[in-house]
Amino acid sequence: MNKILLPIFLFILTPVLLLAQNDPGWKAGAADIDITPDYPVRLSGYGSRTTEHEKVARRLHANALTLQWKEDAPAAIVNVDNCGVPATVRAEVLKRLAASGKTIADERFALHSTHTHCAPMLKGVLPFLFGSDLPADQQERVERYTEELTAKIVQVVSTALDQMQPARLDWSIGKAYFAFNRRLKTDNGFQNAQNYSGLTDRAVPVLRVKSADGKKLIAMHASYACHCTTLSINEIHGDWAGLAHDEMELRFPGSVFLIAIGCGADQNPYPRREVRFAVDHAVSMAKEIVRLINGPMQPVAGPLNCAQGEVMLPFDKLPTKEEWQTKAADSNKHTSYHAKKHLEMLERGEKIPPALPYMVQVWHYGDDLLTINLPGEVVVDYSLRFKREFDPARTWVNGYTNDVPCYIPSQRVWEEGGYEAAGAMIYYGRPTRFASGIENIIAGEVKKLVPQEFSARRVQPSQPPVAGQIKK
Numbered sequence: 001m002n003k004i005l006l007p008i009f010l011f012i013l014t015p016v017l018l019l020a021q022n023d024p025g026w027k028a029g030a031a032d033i034d035i036t037p038d039y040p041v042r043l044s045g046y047g048s049r050t051t052e053h054e055k056v057a058r059r060l061h062a063n064a065l066t067l068q069w070k071e072d073a074p075a076a077i078v079n080v081d082n083c084g085v086p087a088t089v090r091a092e093v094l095k096r097l098a099a100s101g102k103t104i105a106d107e108r109f110a111l112h113s114t115h116t117h118c119a120p121m122l123k124g125v126l127p128f129l130f131g132s133d134l135p136a137d138q139q140e141r142v143e144r145y146t147e148e149l150t151a152k153i154v155q156v157v158s159t160a161l162d163q164m165q166p167a168r169l170d171w172s173i174g175k176a177y178f179a180f181n182r183r184l185k186t187d188n189g190f191q192n193a194q195n196y197s198g199l200t201d202r203a204v205p206v207l208r209v210k211s212a213d214g215k216k217l218i219a220m221h222a223s224y225a226c227h228c229t230t231l232s233i234n235e236i237h238g239d240w241a242g243l244a245h246d247e248m249e250l251r252f253p254g255s256v257f258l259i260a261i262g263c264g265a266d267q268n269p270y271p272r273r274e275v276r277f278a279v280d281h282a283v284s285m286a287k288e289i290v291r292l293i294n295g296p297m298q299p300v301a302g303p304l305n306c307a308q309g310e311v312m313l314p315f316d317k318l319p320t321k322e323e324w325q326t327k328a329a330d331s332n333k334h335t336s337y338h339a340k341k342h343l344e345m346l347e348r349g350e351k352i353p354p355a356l357p358y359m360v361q362v363w364h365y366g367d368d369l370l371t372i373n374l375p376g377e378v379v380v381d382y383s384l385r386f387k388r389e390f391d392p393a394r395t396w397v398n399g400y401t402n403d404v405p406c407y408i409p410s411q412r413v414w415e416e417g418g419y420e421a422a423g424a425m426i427y428y429g430r431p432t433r434f435a436s437g438i439e440n441i442i443a444g445e446v447k448k449l450v451p452q453e454f455s456a457r458r459v460q461p462s463q464p465p466v467a468g469q470i471k472k
Contacts, residue, residue, distance in 0.1 A: 045117025069302030084404025225262030243282030
């Protein structure tokens, strides 16, 4: 009797295994939308530019990748060519998606900014950048573009949700070499210059999304810890990240490419200041991604678990009213403007906030991949720290995600001082630098959200698994 049942059992099992291989459990959709303004608008990132943009040198894009594991709720990864998309825009996008019947939970929505300094200013980001109020007509166009971008992000996410299909996910990590630490110690403090011996994060994590049968490349998602500041022209341009996007979609027609920025707040692309260098950086990035996606990659299984938490990052001692008044008389227009705006708050009876709300987001794809999303211009110490504390072979850390409220220095950078530690806060409209200790506040919240499983290194098998074995 056993001799009869065994062949029947194998006959039934084989189609089941084949069905499982053809249905990896994922659904995915992707979409791309042009977000280039067709009217003049002030660009963000550099306070030295005093007019609206001169021309469109390269078009800007927003991209969306939507993912769903089996019957779980969908998640969305969005990438925008902009210096920084604020939390207010993100919240409005989620509100409008819900109103349209396409709800995505807050913790399941990751919005990445490429941080190009050649994209339009948005309402609420770097509001004190120019050291003066914008003329009324220029401010109107900034607000107009902010609204148009909000609507287009809703549209691109909605389109990606409509295009969901069975899919399989894989990922791998490569390297790129054009980013260098930009904090060079001199006798006069830290200078913004190439520091060959400074800390860097060379990792280029890449997620590949293909159709369930493996024949169609749906999307690619990558990131790199480097400022998107090759260029300082007063022209619309996506810089190296935007050019990498164009290069990948040119090489793989019909697919969508998303590129985020890692913890690159103290990292610059070198060489820089010429378009040809931005092209070189983009091509080197594209070549590395092509190498990865054409080679063996690690399969990514679900479920996709998403969590987030909010902490308060305290500011250092706030200036007194008298100190604000002294600063308001300063000859430096940025110092004076910053102080006058805070004095206006006090005169209106408003309280100057003593801390910054800060949202930490953690996603993990089964036990195969951990992604940590941090708002703001996050310095490289954070990604290096989290890769030490968690399994570096499965950990991917992004900055500039879900909001860009200011620079986020590590304890080391805070103690060293300089632009990333304190000086840049004035352009973001923050009252002063952070208090000591914010790194551990952020790291503590991340640790609460990361599953214990990722705190241990995964042991790779010395031999490939035998056919038919199930990997646990």
